[in-house]
Amino acid sequence: MSLGCRTADLGGWRPLSVPRGRPQDQRLVMTRLEVRLLGFPSLRLDGRSVDLALRKGLGLIAYLADARALVARDQMASLLWPEADAEVARSRLRRTLHKIGAAFAAEVIEADRSSLALAPSVAPRVDTHAFETACAAGDLSQAR
Secondary structure (H helix, E strand, O other), X not given: OOOEEEEOOOOEEEEOOOOOOOHHHOOOOOEEEEEEOOOOOEEEEOOEEEOOOOHHHHHHHHHHHHHOOOEEHHHHHHHHOOOOOHHHXXXXXXXXXXXXXXXXXXXXXXXXXXXXXXXXXXEEEEHHHHHHHHXXXXXXXXXX
């Protein structure tokens, strides 16, 4: 799945979230992704609720937001579909990635043949991280 394209005017790769135009006008636009896992899980992209009716898709995004690093596709496929053989699990992962892209109407996951990660233009905020940080600091008023 290609999440970037080669452009002659930029002399290299650019994320699809960066609009076309003159190179000096192009800036990487950060997209805020809120992942709420405490209580009923939900996702918000730039303040707008995203209706992702896929439990495994939500799990995939939560895992990538928590990892904040590259995750092997095979590892993710076997984690989400442990009962399936490797080929079936990889196929299900491909379909899930496609459905996530359609639900967000933006590229939030960067994928290549061997790994997955949140796109560099996505700034994740995971409520469990904020909770843990507030608890560690002893600021229980913020741990909600």
